[in-house]
Amino acid sequence: MRVPLIRGLSLVFGAGLALGVQAADLTVSAAASLSNALRDIAPLFEAANPGTRVQYNFAASGVLLQQMAKGAPVDVFASADQDTMDQAQARGLVRASQRRDFVSNRLVVIVPANSPRTPASLADLAQPGYARIAIGLPASVPVGRYTKGVLEAAGQWRAIEARMVGATNVRQALDYVQRAEVDAGFVYATDAALMPDKVRVAFTVPTAKPILYPVAPLTAGPNAAMGERFVAFLLTPAAQAVLARHGFGKP
């Protein structure tokens, strides 16, 4: 039975080789909250640039920054907050002149759809009914930083921090709420809109600064020219229409 075994092995490894990165691939590292919208934009960009394949890498912005700082071959970086892009700029990964804000978002508090309670303010979350609150980890997840910022400004951070269940990206926080494993969670309006039957938006949290998503091509990207074209494409009416359909606001 040696021949079938070898054939089987070559099939497995051959398939692996075929999936390798090709020269015309464009690698885009983007914040988890952008995943649905950007997946819809990929075919439009590929149609406008024949021969190019867009490959996405979605995670919390802080994680993406660490990957790029450690040498991951990435062409475009789209972050959920200015801080992470500032750090990318400070490390020389992106140029200030090539940076663009391409969408805006809102911070919301959500509860499971079947929750008997609806909080009306940040202070309500310090009540006994909210024992577990999903919050992105402030050290690496932008939504966690925004959340910590508004809670600190409202004088509620210390009360809420004890109830925090850390999420490694915003979609994990959303998942915890939709499974009703936590009593409430902080996500973006666009994330909450993905599961209207599973989660309920309690209220929008006003942030001191607007939540603007920056995007930039990487200076050392393997496909830098295409990276610049992708960034420009995100600001075209066609791409902006897709983003608007997913609930993102104008930059």
Added chain:
Amino acid sequence: MTEAWTPLALTLQVAGWATAINLVLGTAVGFALARGRFPGRDVLDAALTLPMVMPPTVLGYYLLVVIGTQGVLGAWLLQHFGIRLIFTAEAAIIAATIVSFPLVFKAARAAFETVDPQLEDAARTLGVGEGALFFRVTLPLAWRGILAGLLLAFARALGEFGATLMVAGSIVGKTQTLSIAVYEAVQAGQDHTANFLVAVTSLTCMAVLLAAGRLAPGRVASRG
């Protein structure tokens, strides 16, 4: 570096509990599989070994479906006892117990199978009951193999990550174990903390493996 000691203490507790549970469960199942003659024994052995080879995320998902608030067992626990397991240290213990269980029952089964049946028969002719026989003859002859399995299981439980993150989450001081603390330190770019945690983890695992190696069956016990 105080932030590194809390996850270490928690991890040792989780791995300790998981190992204690497996001492009882693994020994019992290992003995049943070594001595039992029943149809489907090999299938059962394979099924019980699954957690060792299954992707941790798959195991984590199974656990969510079973012990989650809306899960089969989880909903029942919440309704009747008000117990919530998800995001607790208990959930981390359950995950660690399941992934390290195969190491214990496999070692126990092998150890029981190497016990000379003539010695047990000799004890029986001397009028020893089955219960006393197990604790006074069989177990003392097999304990080195079982202990080696337990040490390996302890090391495996120390490093459990995927399933733990899914069912216990990452709550500092409550469910943030060493491996999860490493993951987060790397994600947040806190390389100093990561280096320290990695060193602690590596040394702990190395010490456990050396101890397990000394207990491996076939080595002559050093008389102390």
